[in-house]
Amino acid sequence: VTRLTPERTSEIHAATLELVATRGFASTTMDAIAEHARCSKATLYRQWETKVGLVVDAMQQLKPPPAPLPDTGTLKGDLHALVEGGITLVLESGVLITAILHAASQDTELREALQSRLAVDDERGEVEQLVDRAIARGEISPDPAVLAYLPLVFIAPMVLQPLLAEHKLDADVMNHYLDTTLLPLLGIPAA
Amino acid sequence: VTRLTPERTSEIHAATLELVATRGFASTTMDAIAEHARCSKATLYRQWETKVGLVVDAMQQLKPPPAPLPDTGTLKGDLHALVEGGITLVLESGVLITAILHAASQDTELREALQSRLAVDDERGEVEQLVDRAIARGEISPDPAVLAYLPLVFIAPMVLQPLLAEHKLDADVMNHYLDTTLLPLLGIPAA
Numbered sequence: 001v002t003r004l005t006p007e008r009t010s011e012i013h014a015a016t017l018e019l020v021a022t023r024g025f026a027s028t029t030m031d032a033i034a035e036h037a038r039c040s041k042a043t044l045y046r047q048w049e050t051k052v053g054l055v056v057d058a059m060q061q062l063k064p065p066p067a068p069l070p071d072t073g074t075l076k077g078d079l080h081a082l083v084e085g086g087i088t089l090v091l092e093s094g095v096l097i098t099a100i101l102h103a104a105s106q107d108t109e110l111r112e113a114l115q116s117r118l119a120v121d122d123e124r125g126e127v128e129q130l131v132d133r134a135i136a137r138g139e140i141s142p143d144p145a146v147l148a149y150l151p152l153v154f155i156a157p158m159v160l161q162p163l164l165a166e167h168k169l170d171a172d173v174m175n176h177y178l179d180t181t182l183l184p185l186l187g188i189p190a191a
Numbered sequence: 192v193t194r195l196t197p198e199r200t201s202e203i204h205a206a207t208l209e210l211v212a213t214r215g216f217a218s219t220t221m222d223a224i225a226e227h228a229r230c231s232k233a234t235l236y237r238q239w240e241t242k243v244g245l246v247v248d249a250m251q252q253l254k255p256p257p258a259p260l261p262d263t264g265t266l267k268g269d270l271h272a273l274v275e276g277g278i279t280l281v282l283e284s285g286v287l288i289t290a291i292l293h294a295a296s297q298d299t300e301l302r303e304a305l306q307s308r309l310a311v312d313d314e315r316g317e318v319e320q321l322v323d324r325a326i327a328r329g330e331i332s333p334d335p336a337v338l339a340y341l342p343l344v345f346i347a348p349m350v351l352q353p354l355l356a357e358h359k360l361d362a363d364v365m366n367h368y369l370d371t372t373l374l375p376l377l378g379i380p381a382a
Contacts, residue, residue, distance in 0.1 A: 024215025024293060098296045102215060102289040104353035111353050143381060145371045153372060155354075156347035162295035162302050163346075180336045181344060181376060190334060 004047055012037045012044070013058035020055060021096040025103030025110065030054075056113045059100065062093060069126060075134035076183055082126055083174045090158045091169065097159055127154050131186065142186045153182050195238055203228045203235070204249035211246060212287040216294030216301065221245075247304045250291065253284060260317060266325040267374055273317055274365045281349045282360065288350055318345050322377065333377045344373050 004012070015037035019028040030051055034041045048054035070081030090097070104111040127150055134140045157177050161169045179190050195203070206228035210219040221242055225232045239245035261272030281288070295302040318341055325331045348368050352360045370381050 022297075023218050024290075027214050027218035095293070095296045098289070098293040099215070101351070101353055102286070102293045105286045105289045106213075115354070143371070145367075145381060146375075149368060149372050152347055152351060152354075152368075153344065156343055156351065160292070160343060160347065160350060162292055163306070163343075176336075177340060177343075180334070181340050181372075184337075184376060185372060190336060 004043070008039075009047070010061065012039065012047075012054075013061045016054055016058040017062070017096055020058075020103070021099050024099055025055065026106060028055075050109075052107070052110045052113055055100075055103075055110065059114070062089075062096070069129055071133075075130060075139055075186065076179065076188060078130045078133075079127070079178050079182070080171075080175045082130065083178070084171050087158070087169075087171050087174055091161070094158075094161060098162065101159065127151055134186070140186045140188065146185050150182060150185075153185070154178070195234070199230075200238070201252065203230065203238075203245075204252045207245055207249040208253070208287055211249075211294070212290050215290055216246065217297060219246075241300075243298070243301045243304055246291075246294075246301065250305070253280075253287070260320055262324075266321060266330055266377065267370065267379060269321045269324075270318070270369050270373070271362075271366045273321065274369070275362050278349070278360075278362050278365055282352070285349075285352060289353065292350065318342055325377070331377045331379065337376050341373060341376075344376070345369075 012033070016028070016033050019032055019036055023032075028051070030041055030044055033051075033054070034044055037044075044054065048057060067085065070078045070085070072078050072081055100114070104114055128147070131140070131142070131147065131150060135142070157169055157174060184190055203224070207219070207224050210223055210227055214223075219242070221232055221235055224242075224245070225235055228235075235245065239248060258276065261269045261276070263269050263272055291305070295305055319338070322331070322333070322338065322341060326333070348360055348365060375381055
C-alpha cells in the first residue's frame with residue numbers, strides 16, 4: 001500500500017474542510033471529497049476509516065503552529081497579545097467553525113471525537129495557562145468555579161460573531177470584551 | 192391566487208426548519224423543501240420570494256409564545272425562572288440553532304435578515320428587561336459597557352453546548368453558569 005505524502009494529505013485535508021464549510025458536514029460525502037481532492041474513494045478509505053475520522057484529522061491542521069505564549073507581565077497584556085496573534089485565523093475560519101459546531105450538535109460520533117481531540121482545547125489550554133501564571137505570580141486569586149467557564153467566555157464572541165449585529169469583531173472589539181467580562185470575573189476591574 | 196391556510200403555512204415552516212437542521216442551509220434547496228412539504232415550487236415562490244425569506248419567516252415560529260416575564264423580586268430569581276421556562280425549547284432546538292449560525296456566517300443576506308428580524312432579540316429583550324428592572328429598583332448599578340455584552344454571555348452556553356465536553360447542559364448547569372459569570376459582572380457575587 002502506497003502511503004500518502006504529507007503534501008497530498010494536506011491537500012485532502014484542505015479539500016475536506018472547504019466542502020464542510022460550504023455544504024455542511026451532513027451534505028459532505030466521501031464521494032464529494034474524493035472528487036474535490038481529485039483522488040479515489042479507495043485512497044480516502046485506506047487512510048481514514050470514516051468521514052468523521054477524516055474531518056477530525058483535517059481540523060487538527062487548523063490549529064496554528066505552536067508559538068510561545070505571550071509574557072507581558074500582566075494577565076491583561078497577555079490576553080490582548082493572544083488575541084492579536086490569533087484572531088485573524090479565527091475570523092477567517094468562522095464559516096468552518098460554525099459548520100463544525102452544527103455537525104457536532106448533530107453527530108454524536110463527531111462530537112465525541114472533537115471533544116477528545118480538539119474542540120476548544122487549543123484556546124482553553126492557552127487561556128488557562130495564562131491564568132495559571134497570573135495566579136502563580138499573585139496577580140489574581142479567582143474563585144475556582146469561574147475558572148471552568150473561562151474558555152466558554154473567551155470563545156463566545158468569536159463563535160457567535162454572525163449574531164453580533166452591531167460590531168464587526170476585530171482585535172479591538174475582542175479586547176474590549178475581555179476587559180469588560182473575562183478580566184473583571186478574575187478580579188481585574190475594567191479600566 | 193389562493194392564499195395558504197395558517198395550518199399549511201405552519202407545515203411548510205416546519206418542513207423547512209427540519210431540512211435546514213438536517214442538511215444545513217446551503218444544501219436545502221427550494222426543490223427539496225417543496226418535496227418535503229408536499230407542495231409545488233410555485234406555491235412556495237408565490238408566498239416567499241426567496242429561500243432566505245422562507246427560512247427567516249419559519250424561524251420566527253420558533254419563538255416561544257409570549258409569556259409574562261418572571262417577577263420574583265431579585266435578578267437572580269428572575270434569571271433562574273427565565274432559564275427554567277425556556278431551556279427545554281432551546282436545548283431541543285440546538286441542531287437548528289447551530290445550523291442557522293453556520294448559515295448566517297456564510298450568507299450575508301440571511302445574516303442581515305436575521306439580525307434585523309430575530310437573531311438573539313428574543314433572549315436579549317428578556318434578559319435586558321430583567322436587568323433594567325433590577326437597575327430601576329436599585330438592586331444593581333452596572334457599568335454600562337457590560338450591559339452590551341450580557342446577551343452574548345447569556346446565550347453562549349446554550350449555543351456552544353456541543354463543545355462543552357464535561358457537563359451536559361440543563362437548567363441547573365445554566366443557572367450555576369449565570370451565578371458564576373453574568374450575575375457577578377452585574378455586582379451580584381456568587382453565593
